Amino acid sequence: PIEDLFTNLNRHIERSEFEQAVKVADQVLSVAPNDEDAIRCKVVALIKCDSIDKALSTIHSAQRQNLPFDFSYFKAYCLYRQNKLDEALESLKGLERTSETMLLESQILFRLGKMDACVDVYQKLQKSKIDTLEINLVAGLILAGKSSQ
Amino acid sequence: NPIVLDLAYNCIDFPSLENRM
Ligand SMILES: [K+]
Numbered sequence: 478p479i480e481d482l483f484t485n486l487n488r489h490i491e492r493s494e495f496e497q498a499v500k501v502a503d504q505v506l507s508v509a510p511n512d513e514d515a516i517r518c519k520v521v522a523l524i525k526c527d528s529i530d531k532a533l534s535t536i537h538s539a540q541r542q543n544l545p546f547d548f549s550y551f552k553a554y555c556l557y558r559q560n561k562l563d564e565a566l567e568s569l570k571g572l573e574r575t576s577e578t579m580l581l582e583s584q585i586l587f588r589l590g591k592m593d594a595c596v597d598v599y600q601k602l603q604k605s606k607i608d609t610l611e612i613n614l615v616a617g618l619i620l621a622g623k624s625s626q
Numbered sequence: 627n628p629i630v631l632d633l634a635y636n637c638i639d640f641p642s643l644e645n646r647m
Contacts, residue, residue: 479646484647490643514643514646517640518641521638521639524635525638557634577634581634584633584634
């Protein structure tokens with residue numbers, strides 16, 4: 478039964494056995510091809526194994542099937558990892574501005590060299606409680622030539 | 627060059643499977 482597969486999947490996730498997690502997610506998808514949890518687990522596990530290409534192709538095939546799930550954040554992250562920065566920003570556009578979307582946006586802007594915009598997003602993010610944010614903020618400020626602030 | 631940590635990576639999370647097991 479599918480519950481046993483999810484129990485197995487959950488165990489692999491807890492043990493950080495991400496390649497195994499991908500295999501079990503695929504087993505779920507072979508019996509329930511549109512299962513959102515299984516697709517999400519597969520995409521996240523692929524990202525955690527650094528298989529960014531495969532994560533993106535999994536997202537694309539879900540999109541081709543017109544599944545009603547929003548993979549925009551994962552997609553934006555994968556595109557960022559592939560240095561497809563404009564496409565990554567595009568994928569973030571429709572999403573609500575939360576600390577996680579703003580964090581990714583700021584990293585993309587940093588790589589694009591858009592330091593003023595990057596610093597701007599960081600300053601909004603400072604209200605949230607992301608511990609190591611200052612490290613990125615300092616980097617952005619240095620490159621923006623604002624190290625005196 | 628300053629290093630930008632990939633903090634967004636930490637936001638990539640598995641869904642809760644609690645109700646699926
Ligand atoms: K980075």
